[in-house]
Amino acid sequence: MKKLIINADDFGYRTQINSAIIYAYKNGIARSTSMLVNRDAFDEAVVLAKENPGLGIGLHIDLDKYFDIKHGVGTVKGWLNNNVPAKQVIKDEIKQQIEKLLSAGINIDHFDSHHHTHLYPEVLPVVVELCKEYNVNKIRFFNKFGEYEQLKQLLISNNIIFPEHFIEGWYYGNVDEDYNISEVMTHPGYGEIWRERDLAVCCDKLLMEYCQRNNIDIIKFSDL
Numbered sequence: 001m002k003k004l005i006i007n008a009d010d011f012g013y014r015t016q017i018n019s020a021i022i023y024a025y026k027n028g029i030a031r032s033t034s035m036l037v038n039r040d041a042f043d044e045a046v047v048l049a050k051e052n053p054g055l056g057i058g059l060h061i062d063l064d065k066y067f068d069i070k071h072g073v074g075t076v077k078g079w080l081n082n083n084v085p086a087k088q089v090i091k092d093e094i095k096q097q098i099e100k101l102l103s104a105g106i107n108i109d110h111f112d113s114h115h116h117t118h119l120y121p122e123v124l125p126v127v128v129e130l131c132k133e134y135n136v137n138k139i140r141f142f143n144k145f146g147e148y149e150q151l152k153q154l155l156i157s158n159n160i161i162f163p164e165h166f167i168e169g170w171y172y173g174n175v176d177e178d179y180n181i182s183e184v185m186t187h188p189g190y191g192e193i194w195r196e197r198d199l200a201v202c203c204d205k206l207l208m209e210y211c212q213r214n215n216i217d218i219i220k221f222s223d224l
Helices: 015-027 042-051 087-103 114-119 124-134 148-157 193-202 205-213
Strands: 002-011 032-035 056-061 067-070 075-079 111-113 165-167 181-186 216-219
Touching: 002 015, 002 056, 015 042, 015 193, 032 042, 056 087, 056 114, 067 114, 075 114, 087 124, 111 114, 111 124, 114 124, 124 148, 181 193, 205 216
Parallel strands: 002 032, 002 181, 002 216, 032 056, 056 111, 165 181
Antiparallel strands: 067 075
16 A cells, blocks of 8 residues: 655745645645744644644754745755855754744654755754654655765664655646655645645545545654
């Protein structure tokens, strides 16, 4: 049986996104989300998370202030001013975000990041250290910024679990790709066409019926 994580990114960003993620959980196929802790709707997201305890919650690590990002398309162009922060600076930033989420009473079942910056070769070893420190052993991982094999071995040697396959957004036929366990990254939301499209797919009854017919099990990171 195939296993599929449908993860809704950006929980805590805005009210319109929070509402859509909860709708996709209650009425659709999303069973996992990842939370931004330093955005406007964080406190609201915490309340919603506690009201919906079956929804898996990860930390959506936000390191955007250190990167040059083309925000219209979400492309990371590189480190801001080609300046790689000291390892301790990155670690302290991520720790602050972890502690804020834990202090709010939320259990973290995985790590991922805004614009996938946790996959930078300078960042992922820091995240691995924090995985071990905070006993979070699930992570989003795929080949994004290079050094894939070295980083993959780093995760394996530290007993950190990740889906073998990653689907970066909904597109035609992606649930039929060749995998045993995969994550689909999705961005449900209201007020933006691309987010509303993602919400519609998450709640597509034909998709849900298709997964049931074809033995595609919808899981959370904590089920890995």
